[in-house]
Amino acid sequence: MRVALFITCVNDTLFPGTGKAVVTLLRRLGCEVEFPPAQTCCGQMHVNTGYRDEGVRLARSFLDTFAAYDAVVVPSGSCASMVREQYPKLAAGMGATRPEAFAAAHGGRSPFARAVAEVTPKVYDLSEFLVDVLGVTDVGAYFPHRVTYHPTCHSLRGLKVGDRPLRLLSNVRGLELVPLPGAEECCGFGGTFAVKNAAVSSAMCADKVGHVVATGAEVLCATDNSCLMHVGGALGRQRAGVRVMHLAEILAATEAGR
Amino acid sequence: MSSRDVILARVRAAVAGSAPVGEAARAYRAPDGGAADLELFAERVRDYRAVVHVVPDDEVPAAVAAALAARGARRVVVPAGLPEEWLAALPGLERLVDDPPLAASALDAADGVLSACAAGVAETGTIVLDAGPGQGRRALTLLPDYHLCVVRAAQVVASVPDAVARLDPVRPLTWISGPSATSDIELNRVEGVHGPRTLEVIVAEPGTRTS
Amino acid sequence: MSGTFLGMPAFPRNAEKALADSQLRFNLRKATHTIRGRRASVVEELPDWQGLRAAGKAIKDDTLRNLERHLLQAERMVTEAGGHVHWAADAEEANRIVADLVRATGQTEVVKVKSMATQEIGLNEALAAEGVTAYETDLAELIVQLGDDWPSHILVPAIHRNRSEIREIFLDHMGEWGRPAPANLTDEPKTLAEAARLHLRERFLSTKVGVSGANFLIAETGTLVVLESEGNGRMCLTLPETLISVVGIEKILPTWRDLEVFLQLLPRSSTGERMNPYTSMWTGAAEGQEFHLVLLDNGRTDVLADEVGRQALRCIRCSACLNVCPVYERVGGHAYGSVYPGPIGAILTPQLRGMGSELDASLPYASSLCGACYDVCPVAIDIPEVLVHLRAKAPHRPAERLGLKAASWVLDRPARLRRVQRLASRFRGLVPKRSLPGPGAAWTQTRDVPSVPEESFRDWWDRTEGGAR
Numbered sequence A: 001m002r003v004a005l006f007i008t009c010v011n012d013t014l015f016p017g018t019g020k021a022v023v024t025l026l027r028r029l030g031c032e033v034e035f036p037p038a039q040t041c042c043g044q045m046h047v048n049t050g051y052r053d054e055g056v057r058l059a060r061s062f063l064d065t066f067a068a069y070d071a072v073v074v075p076s077g078s079c080a081s082m083v084r085e086q087y088p089k090l091a092a093g094m095g096a097t098r099p100e101a102f103a104a105a106h107g108g109r110s111p112f113a114r115a116v117a118e119v120t121p122k123v124y125d126l127s128e129f130l131v132d133v134l135g136v137t138d139v140g141a142y143f144p145h146r147v148t149y150h151p152t153c154h155s156l157r158g159l160k161v162g163d164r165p166l167r168l169l170s171n172v173r174g175l176e177l178v179p180l181p182g183a184e185e186c187c188g189f190g191g192t193f194a195v196k197n198a199a200v201s202s203a204m205c206a207d208k209v210g211h212v213v214a215t216g217a218e219v220l221c222a223t224d225n226s227c228l229m230h231v232g233g234a235l236g237r238q239r240a241g242v243r244v245m246h247l248a249e250i251l252a253a254t255e256a257g258r
Numbered sequence B: 001m002s003s004r005d006v007i008l009a010r011v012r013a014a015v016a017g018s019a020p021v022g023e024a025a026r027a028y029r030a031p032d033g034g035a036a037d038l039e040l041f042a043e044r045v046r047d048y049r050a051v052v053h054v055v056p057d058d059e060v061p062a063a064v065a066a067a068l069a070a071r072g073a074r075r076v077v078v079p080a081g082l083p084e085e086w087l088a089a090l091p092g093l094e095r096l097v098d099d100p101p102l103a104a105s106a107l108d109a110a111d112g113v114l115s116a117c118a119a120g121v122a123e124t125g126t127i128v129l130d131a132g133p134g135q136g137r138r139a140l141t142l143l144p145d146y147h148l149c150v151v152r153a154a155q156v157v158a159s160v161p162d163a164v165a166r167l168d169p170v171r172p173l174t175w176i177s178g179p180s181a182t183s184d185i186e187l188n189r190v191e192g193v194h195g196p197r198t199l200e201v202i203v204a205e206p207g208t209r210t211s
Numbered sequence C: 001m002s003g004t005f006l007g008m009p010a011f012p013r014n015a016e017k018a019l020a021d022s023q024l025r026f027n028l029r030k031a032t033h034t035i036r037g038r039r040a041s042v043v044e045e046l047p048d049w050q051g052l053r054a055a056g057k058a059i060k061d062d063t064l065r066n067l068e069r070h071l072l073q074a075e076r077m078v079t080e081a082g083g084h085v086h087w088a089a090d091a092e093e094a095n096r097i098v099a100d101l102v103r104a105t106g107q108t109e110v111v112k113v114k115s116m117a118t119q120e121i122g123l124n125e126a127l128a129a130e131g132v133t134a135y136e137t138d139l140a141e142l143i144v145q146l147g148d149d150w151p152s153h154i155l156v157p158a159i160h161r162n163r164s165e166i167r168e169i170f171l172d173h174m175g176e177w178g179r180p181a182p183a184n185l186t187d188e189p190k191t192l193a194e195a196a197r198l199h200l201r202e203r204f205l206s207t208k209v210g211v212s213g214a215n216f217l218i219a220e221t222g223t224l225v226v227l228e229s230e231g232n233g234r235m236c237l238t239l240p241e242t243l244i245s246v247v248g249i250e251k252i253l254p255t256w257r258d259l260e261v262f263l264q265l266l267p268r269s270s271t272g273e274r275m276n277p278y279t280s281m282w283t284g285a286a287e288g289q290e291f292h293l294v295l296l297d298n299g300r301t302d303v304l305a306d307e308v309g310r311q312a313l314r315c316i317r318c319s320a321c322l323n324v325c326p327v328y329e330r331v332g333g334h335a336y337g338s339v340y341p342g343p344i345g346a347i348l349t350p351q352l353r354g355m356g357s358e359l360d361a362s363l364p365y366a367s368s369l370c371g372a373c374y375d376v377c378p379v380a381i382d383i384p385e386v387l388v389h390l391r392a393k394a395p396h397r398p399a400e401r402l403g404l405k406a407a408s409w410v411l412d413r414p415a416r417l418r419r420v421q422r423l424a425s426r427f428r429g430l431v432p433k434r435s436l437p438g439p440g441a442a443w444t445q446t447r448d449v450p451s452v453p454e455e456s457f458r459d460w461w462d463r464t465e466g467g468a469r
Helices: A009-014 A016-028 A044-049 A052-066 A077-097 A099-106 A111-122 A126-133 A153-158 A164-170 A198-215 A225-237 A247-252 B003-015 B038-047 B057-071 B104-109 B160-166 C011-019 C022-044 C049-065 C067-080 C091-105 C116-120 C123-129 C139-146 C163-177 C189-206 C232-238 C256-270 C300-304 C309-314 C320-324 C326-331 C342-353 C358-365 C372-376 C383-393 C398-411 C414-426 C438-444 C457-464
Strands: A003-005 A071-074 A123-125 A146-149 A176-178 A219-222 A243-246 B051-056 B075-077 B094-096 B112-115 B119-121 B126-129 B146-152 B173-176 B181-185 B188-191 B198-205 C084-088 C109-112 C133-136 C209-212 C216-218 C223-228 C242-248 C278-283 C290-296
Touching: A003 A016, A009 A016, A009 A225, A009 C414, A009 C457, A016 A247, A016 C457, A044 A052, A044 A077, A044 C383, A044 C398, A052 A077, A052 A111, A052 C398, A071 A077, A071 A111, A071 A126, A077 A111, A077 A123, A077 A153, A077 C383, A111 A123, A123 A126, A126 A164, A126 A247, A146 A164, A146 A198, A153 C372, A164 A176, A164 A247, A198 A225, A198 C011, A198 C326, A219 A225, A219 A247, A225 A243, A243 A247, B003 C067, B003 C084, B003 C300, B038 B051, B038 B198, B051 B057, B057 B112, B057 B146, B057 B198, B104 C189, B119 B160, B126 B160, B160 C256, B181 C139, B181 C189, B188 C189, C011 C022, C011 C326, C011 C358, C022 C256, C022 C320, C022 C326, C049 C067, C049 C256, C049 C309, C067 C084, C067 C290, C084 C091, C091 C123, C091 C209, C091 C242, C091 C290, C109 C189, C109 C232, C116 C123, C116 C242, C123 C133, C133 C139, C139 C163, C139 C189, C163 C189, C189 C232, C209 C232, C216 C256, C223 C232, C223 C256, C232 C278, C300 C309, C300 C342, C309 C342, C309 C383, C320 C326, C320 C342, C320 C372, C326 C342, C342 C358, C342 C372, C342 C383, C358 C383, C372 C383, C398 C414, C398 C438, C414 C457
Parallel strands: A003 A071, A071 A123, A146 A176, A146 A219, A219 A243, B051 B198, B075 B094, B075 B112, B112 B146, B146 B198, C084 C290, C109 C133, C109 C209, C209 C242, C242 C290
Antiparallel strands: B119 B126, B126 B173, B173 C278, B181 B188, C216 C223, C223 C278
């Protein structure tokens, strides 16, 4: 099985540690992972901010880059859901504006739509890949800390990863998992929403921070570094003493690696 | 061009070229036509803070008399076609009859209304009136502050689909689920606004009391 | 739509103002959390909820796709049952039709059932200009009308008011509209409801014209359906000699049987009850009443013409999306500048009114795209999908366009991305953690900036051959 890592532009640029952790973890589980160098970005920021053409260009390039692989692992629920949930809508939307002309030109389905249908089912969020493809919930990790988990919106309601991350975390030795009140509520990041509607975003974040602090956890874990950057940025500003960590980093930690 | 023509032309243009849609799949519980759970019905009506009595058929007159007496209701609206036997235990009742039609003010001043119904829905605790015998026009069961309704066991169906299948849309219908209520203050339900503030229901089971 | 919201600033500014009102935030939080829990418990009770939801979506899609046929059938059935059908292409025409109908009765007062359509067209103001007073009879609408306020929620327009504020409004203003509130009025919800009962009782008994909307119009039978709680609806629908119902053309359900789906979906989604206290159904001129149906377009056919956006017309106005929305919960309804607030408003208003104003163009952005609204929508409107679709159609500010174009230029080529990453790494010490310039300032107001790493992931991979070295 050829497994590719789609690191995502945010992780690539700002959180390389998460990518390294994914590589470490997958190797430990006996899985060889490739990093296709042509990759950049799934196009989510552009599409979700209203720049569809630019986003579609990035989507095309994503589909080209990953077409040859059997599985694409993404350490971001949000980017994985962009590919799996939104690419098909982009493909359908292209046909929606002038359906007749479109069907005539493409014989019913465009090359983009065909690529979407081929590639997107092979795209997995990290927790899905571990549990569903590799079939493991105990990855042999050791992390002796009090951790709370925030299910980010796009992994929860978009990908519907369910309790996979929690199952993975609950098998980490030494880890004390504490439930997060109001866990399913959005943290307020929302991509450019965090800046375009900064006041609302910050108010949502403040409530999330309050819940996180109330758990007494040392670490806030999620599967999306963009949400963690947002909540972590506020935790840091308040000197709350809570670290944020991507799921991959906790799962990559072992007793030997202390 | 009339506005009717303008709107219809816009509608036509708006959907021109859209793919046709098929018949809706109905992957939910269909009407089953079977006997409904009377206990569930009573429990669900009570959940709305209505008063419910489940009695054998032959005890309906006594239950009606007891309910009206407890309420202190002496001047009671009696819609045409109400089974006479329900009032058998109340020879002295002052009946307000809607013939000629009672004025709204007279209905407003009544102590209550005693009615039959067209259907009951167990799952939702709903009573449906269809202005048929023993129910009268809609105002009769609206303006009095107290509504006493007798529901026969055979009228109770299991679910909303069962009820919709049984009712006649040509008749004016009123679905009643508990007394008048509102959620407008802090989204919490409180009973008692414009409709009858007290709803009392007598569910008549077939047969006589065995114990 | 109603003129009251004209000239409002864009959503972010309205939101900021609302966020500063701690009483408002407290009221909203309490109310939305109460109703969320109630909805969840009655929805869980039904084992076939997802089947009902799918059927609700499919039935409404049939409504919309075959709207012309259904409208013509509804018109025929209502007419055959003794009702009169009028067609209004826009708000102005609808208002004129209603005003003329009221004038023909010789009356100068009407009682109203809560109706989104009549709010949308600003009917009360239009009638007032013709010398007709419209009395709102729904408790929350009454609170809004007495307080000379704006509605802020689809189901509970006065959700932004708590019990003690409602008490004050009743004490101060009931007398201006009719029977004053009792002087010893408390803020107990029961007493407040009682005050509304007394205030409106005489009005119900004496007013000759009723005005309503409708939740559903059954094409097959011509039956109109109104769901309500208080009994004010029954009063307005049954007691007046003349009834005028203003109904959006998308309110149609094709068949009588379809009600078996919607009478399960709507009450559980909206007030979180197994069934709302009262539902009235009538066909044509019931019990000798004079009945007029006004079918309203007012922008709906524009929405219908958009294949992605048209799903907003499936909406049955339950307001479940408002109640779960983290944005609505914090800013309330007024910030949306429309009678349709919250997530559904953010996709409906810009489609009905267009995105010509700063406010309307900002509405598709009033969401973090968290998707909670889609999950609870009883007719499965994919609100995030429509938001994103509308964002692509919205006008963009030049500075933002420049920024996003530059970003996409960089991301189009891995080599460009690498150069930018290296630049950032080289100057990583210069990135201020707590005060970014320009648009970044909005971020650093409440959040620190993460530190830029020494090396991007792709540089690490190349240097170490994926960590092998």
